Amino acid sequence: MIRRLVIASWLTLPLAAQQEPVDHLRFTNGDQLQGHFGGISDNGKIFWERPDIATPIELQQEKVRQIVLHGASPASPMANPCHVTLINGDRIPGKVVAADENEYTIESTAAGVLTLPRDVIATVAPNPFGGRLLYAGPFEEKGWNIARAESAAADIQDPFAANGPLLPDPTGKKDANAKKEPEAKASWVHAGTAWYSRNGNDAITYDANMPDRALLRFKLGWRSRPSFAVAFHADLAKPPAAKKEGGDGDDNRGNFGGPSQFTKLFGNAYVLNFNPGYVRLQRTWYDEDGQPKITGVRVGSTSIRLPDTGEALFEIRADRKEGCIAVYIDGEFALQWYTNEENREEGGVEETYKAPGGAFGFQVQGGASQVKISDIVVAEWNGMTDSARSMESEKQDIVLLTNGTDRFSGTVRGIQDGIVEIDSKYAGMKIPLTEVAEVRFAKSGRRKIEEAPAAEISVHLQPVGKISGKPVVAADGRIELENRLAGKIDLDLAPAVVLEFQAGGGFLDGWDDDL
Template identity: 25%
Template sequence: MMRLFGHQAVRRSYVWLLVMLVAWPALPARPATEEDVVWLRSGERLRGHITGMAEAGWFRWRHPFIEEELLVALTNVLKIRFALRESPTNALPNACQVRLVNGDTISGSMLDFDGAHLTLESPACGKLQIPREVMEGLQPMELNPLVVFQGPAGMEGWTLGQAVAGVESDAWVYGNGALIAHKPGSIARDVKLPDIAEISFQLEWEGTPTLAVALYTDRLQPIQLIKKDDEPEFGGFYSLQITLGGFLMATLVPVKQKVPLNPQGLGIAIYQNRTLDSRAHLMIRANKKDRTVLLYYNGELIRHWQDPADTLGNGTAMRFVNQGQGTLRISQLEIRRWDGRQTLQTNVTTQGTNDLVVLLNQDRVSGVLGVLRQNEWEIRTPIGPVQIPLSRIEQLHFSQLRRQSPPKTASPARLMLANKDRLSIQLEQWSEGHLNAAHPLLGRLAIKTSALREMVFD
């Protein structure tokens, strides 16, 4: 068994191996979705399959073109992205997402709340007993919602836009799990967008490009907005226009023939990119019936648009358009049905030792949380106890006075699960089926490796 990246001498001995793994162009590539990818602190990238931990501080790694299993030192690893596994399709009763006081999130099925502990059945971590003091908030949710698209996995099913003024017909290509555009142009697909939809993707860019995302369009070819009334007949759609660079600027433009076009749309959102990152996780939530669109940047709500007019037609397609000078890379695109609930808010003020329940109609109930029984939560209010069905709760915030302070010391690794949950951990043991870790608030965890998506080491 080879031991890699443990000492400088060993590392120099295997320079040829790195060249072969990372830079050799003649090697046939396996589909990106079938491989684990390891980013090393030195800049190299390894592709293959992680089979577990061999001993403290080392993990076992296998490459499809190398017969012998290799050992890689965790001290030299910056990040691991795990191959996509099949998401569970079975719906869980009383599903919710819990936000902990350190910002971590964990999802599962609520089994019980006795006033002091929440019993949660997590598909990734099993049954957990979570003290109320370590919880910041909780949100009922639709776990494992209907996924209508996940990819991209190639160009099949996508339609490249024809060349029009200032737009190329071959602008978009596929590479390494992503749609990539080096010049202006469009690419579209009928993804059967649900009437209430959540669209999320990883976006990387170079320069200052503008990405236009057409929602609920019935045309796969680009439309020149200034000449829209001269175009062949099409149904109304939304054009979400996002300019990238040192800041993010976004606007939602309703597009409908015979209706005057307002370039500023329904309002402009500006978000300062203080870290000057050139990559971000974007999420778009759309409710066709309510005529609302929400844009999130790295999990933070940037803008909530409300369309006062009846713009949309019957289209279910999406179109991405690179409108500016720069490169765009779109990966990890997932489109799913959305249950209509907003993202769990943070830093919500509670009154004294009272908890706060926000209902779907945005009414608020302040009181002390009692027991959960028969899908109803008891809230002890100043005028007496009330029973609130889980189906009416949008989110719940635990009393700030009764919360435990977040840990002062950061955990050495941050884990993201396939369902987007995030956990801060101290890695202890890693086998083929489970990753055993210590969490600063939840204690010992046994996490299914099939639920892993990414791990970042500090």
């Protein structure tokens, strides 16, 4: 009982300010501890250290959801996003230095030298995403902003509006017996490697300096059929202040309710508005008088299918110069727009793409839908419009080049001295790895994967990487994992940001109602 009370007091006691970033441990019941990850014993106990206790405390793995290391800032992030994806979804950072038809040798700064059977590898990505990686996360809140969605009723102080504040008491007195209103929960909460929405219409934004040709990828989970908006190439501009007639004061233009509220949240941008069964693309901007404007971009079909509960991987590819915007869901093409169609209606303006910014953002509409957003990637896009599913074959390997247009199918014989050798239908070819974006192996040659054991954890690495396995032991900034496909891996935790101890559960198992 005494030990339980002591631990309970630690849950609410923050550490004194220190130069070294602290680690955060989160239990499955939502409780949290600050301190330092001290390792894992050979019998599976987690050691947790704090400067205000003499000896590390021991914790059971099954009671821990995740540990965020160094405040989600890696001690030493990896510079290169090249990686190998295994058939179970693990992404091992590193480059292939040698390969034949049976084995692949990977050189990784985090995991050392690994030799893997070819049938456990799904893809090799020497130059992933088709261009420079600009953002991967969200491992921390740094750089993110919450844009407040204020209703028109609140702005005009309407006491009868459901969301509007009451007018001040003319007597200037307060009712001492009046019940204090509970503080409203924040619309968005960051936990571990994801953002969670729980109520309200606020948006979250991040300026990733998206280039002219950009790729935005994210995983979205939901509990009920959601209505949500995704903004991209946003400049997050605020409306210009306008002068009041007959005076020098500023006219605060706050009545931005309805669809035009997207303009207030994201500024000049394109916004994809996902609703149950369909998607709309809209452009937001301010006119010369500072009034928010919004218009739709037409497309032949807007229908999509999403289940009532679940998760999906969304990818948005946008090209300012070509005026092209495409949406992919779970690797399959969904919809595509050309902004020049919009401009023809406006008089044939030469500039077809009217979103000058580099930020992106998310908003859940209606307040009732709960969503989880994770696995966000922003990168340069090479212009390739094919879906991921179309670039996989049952019987042939596919080599995709970095130029975004060329690809070759056949049988990859090996990789040696920075050269990929592939036997295609008409001739053998040798391609430098520097010109290869990805190598996708035939699905028929992949091993049948077994279900992940309950004791398996996942280590998330920065900027790209996730390695799973049963922890054997961890100490001195390293962890040894027993990976079901690669065997034992001695992993350096310097580029790690999160240790996820409940990786084997489903999406709903990982949702915390107490957030």
